[in-house]
Amino acid sequence: MRVFVLNMRGEPLMPCSQRKARLLLKSNKAIIYKYNPFTIQLAYATGEAKQGCRIGVDTGSKHIGLAVTSEDKVMWKAEVELRQDVKSKIDKRRMYRGNRRYRKTRYRKPRFLNRKREPKWLPPSLQNRVNHTFHWIDVLSSLVPNPNLHIEVGKFDTAKMINPEINGVDYQHGQTYGFYDERYFVFARDNYTCQCCGKSKDKILNTHHIIYRSNGGTNRVDNLITICTDCHTSQNHKKGGILYKWQEQHKKVTQYKESPFMNTLRRRIFTAYPDAKITYGSETTPKRKDMGLNKTHYNDAIIISGINDINENDEEWLLIKQFRKKKRSLHEATARKGRKKPNSSQVRNSKNTPYYKGFYLNDKVVVFGKSGYITGFTSDGAYIKDGDDNYITLPNKNYKQVGISKMKFECHNNNWQYIVKTTV
Known part of the structure; x- marks a missing residue:
């Protein structure tokens, strides 16, 4: 690079x-x-001959591909991992705040003056991804001269993805149209037959969540299945039971939440970057195959940038991930390992300390000749992981802690991790 x-x-x-x-x-x-x-x-004055630079951006709901090209040279390429845990963190915060009102602590009154939403409001999980997409576009635009922006967006028809034969007035009807509720639709779809034992006669039928709601499952009909009362037991729900195993086997329940996000992102990109050249995946894929590049987000970004011939393309690329530097809540609902009782006195655990002896969480350090990132602190050391998410430990030792004196500081990284990768 x-x-x-x-x-x-x-x-x-x-x-x-x-x-x-x-x-x-x-x-x-x-x-x-x-x-x-x-x-x-x-630090000195120099000539400022500048060529045009093209920035390719492969947008997505989970990853962003980035590339900077000029003429026939690929100068820089990277892949950004977007956060997928915003909703779960907000749900957990809501739970802690609700529970706090019933304990003997400072009473937190419910607020009703913060319910008004802005005209272009988005849920926090979506807004977070939109903000990060725009952030990296702006960062690259500020680092290259005469940037020419090329962005790939997605346009999806979610209703046609569910039912390819949909047409006309059918767009106004959902999957359960004509049924009393979702429950009867699931029964009819499964032919009033238990999907566990295969029996249908003289059986009382229930609807079962394939992925439990406690594990993030939804009430959508794609996550519901017909089960008889003989199979729908608490024993089968427990770990090791047949229904619990279904949760792992049917983990890939068809989801359509990425499609509406990509449609929303596309409209906001049109507004935020009116001068950008917009492309679509149907144009990128054949060009990438013609140039002999593998399917990766940064390779897609290279093609999106508009390059026609590649004479320089370094094997190194950058993986960028966001790092959550600390847990926000001081209260612990359950006792942490090593504690005999919950942390009700609001005292931070040493592993939740954001800095120690001049080092901060997510700092890049060198230990035993290996480069890694600080992920937590102990009473007199730290936990360090490499770019592949593996702990860096002392040679021939089982414990993960590394002493502060053995760490050599490289740089602060704030809330982002930058890992240099090499194409295989």
Whole structure:
């Protein structure tokens, strides 16, 4: 990957090679502007011949592909993992706040003045992904000269994905149209037959959630199945029971929540970036196959950028993941391992400390010649994971803690992890 360069006034210049960046830094002709994405700033006046740079963005609900190209060169490529846990974190916060009103603590009155929503309001889980998509587009646009933005968006017809033969007035009717409720629709779909034992006569039928609601399952008919009362028992619901095993076997229940998000994101991209060139997946896929690139998000971004011939494409690429630096709640609903009683006195556990002896959570450090990230602290050490999410431990030792004295600081990373990968 190439290194982003800024002039003395902080304006972007053409990215340079890693070797040239090292020479400039060693000769004190440049300083490190920021580590991620790695950017240097020149300390002397220089010529400012600039070529056009193209930024390719492969949008998605779980991953974003990013690439910077110029003429026939791929200068930088990356893949961003978007957060998928926002809704579960908000649900947990709601539970803690509700429980707190019934304990002998400071009473938190319900609020009703915060119910008004803005005209373009989105649920927090969707707004978070929209914000991060726009954030990385703006970051790259500020680091390259004369950026020419190319964005791939998605347009989906969710009703036709469920029923390809839908037409006309059928769009106004849901899957359960004509049935008393979802329960009777599930029975009719399954031919009034228990899907566990296969019997239908003289049996009382129930509807069963394939993925339990406590594990994130929904009340949608795709997550419901017909079960008789003989099979729908508490024993079968427990771990090891046949219904519990279904939860793992049928984990991939058809979901359509990504399609509405992509439609929403597309409309907001039109508003936020009116000068961007918009493409669709039907155009990207054949071009990528013609150029012999594998199916990855950053390779899609390379094609989206509009490049026609590739003569320079480094094997290195950047994986960017968001890191949650600390748990927000001081209260613990259940006692943590090692505690004899719940933490009701609101004292932070040492593993939940955001910094210790000059080191912060998510700092990049070097231990035993390996580079990793601090994921937690102990009484006199830290837990460190590498880019593959494996603990870095002492040689020939089983415990995971590493002493502070054995860590060498590299850089702060705030809430993002930047992992350099190599194409296989």
